[in-house]
Amino acid sequence: MSSPSQLHHQICQGAEILGFSxxxxxxxxxxxxxxxxxxxxxxxxxxAVRNPVEMVSRHILDSLSVIPHVKGDNILDVGSGPGLPGIPLAIMYPERQVTTLDSNGKKTRFMTQAKLELGLNNLSVVNARVEAYTPERLFDEITTRAFSSLLAMVQGTKHLLRQSGVYLAMKGLYPEEELTELTANTATELVESISLRIPGSEGERHIVILRNK
Incomplete structure (x- = not known):
């Protein structure tokens, strides 16, 4: 079992490799x-990840990789699970509002406890199905991480994103077929796809940035 100081060092070192302190x-x-x-x-x-050391590379550093591309002040993380990447984003950006959305009660209870224990006043946790969620105001950005296909993600969340907003979809392999399906069926376009190397992780990762035309 890793000590807190080892995990702390691993997180700081990984962030440095990703390009920020x-x-x-x-x-x-x-x-x-x-x-x-x-x-x-x-x-x-x-x-499914049990080992805290693995959690750092596969969850924390993977979530932090989206940091350079976050521009909005009001961010929604859809299908957040236990708060990924939403809780790391809330930690990194205390001046921005982050909302995490998940339909699983166990996971939203955990996120609510994490909010309390970590003192994340800028975090809102919502237990709801995405299609039933109606926020007070629309979001600047929507993040997703292994949530669904790009087409299902856009169709399921388009009522939550403001007109000039963008999607930051975190994917494994470059989703060529999903992008073809998306552009053929919606007015959503690819802004940029960024290939990532996550410290401590072998798999291929991409951030796909999308916006409505």
Whole structure:
């Protein structure tokens, strides 16, 4: 079992490789989040990843890879699961409003507890199905991570994104077929696709940035 100091070091080192430095408070909160996720995971099965060291590379650093591309002040993370990438985003951007949305009660209860323990006043946790969710105001950006196909994601969330808003979809392999299907069936266009290397992870990763024409 890794110690908190080892996890802290792994998170800070990984962020440096991704191209940015963490403040002590950010690093501490991300470390606390991993410890909390590992603790709850024993009872509630929130993620298939059991080892906290693996959680850092596969969840925390993977989530942090989207940081350079986040521009909006009001962000929605759809299908957030235990809060990925929503909770790391809320930790990194205390001045921005982050909403995490998931229909699984166990996962939203965990996120609510994480919000309290980490003191994330800028985080809102919503337990609802995406099609039934009606926010007070539309979002600047919508993030998703292994949520669904791009077409299903856009069709399911288009009522939540403001006119000039963008999608930040986190994917594994470059989703060529999904993009073809999306552009053939919607007025959504590809802005950019960024290939990523996540420290400690072998798999291919991409961030796909989309917007409505």
């Amino acid at each position: 963490l403040s002590e408070q950010q690093a501490e909160r991300l470390t606390q989040y991993v410890a909390l996720l590992a603790k709850w995971n024993k009872t509630y099965n929130l993620t």
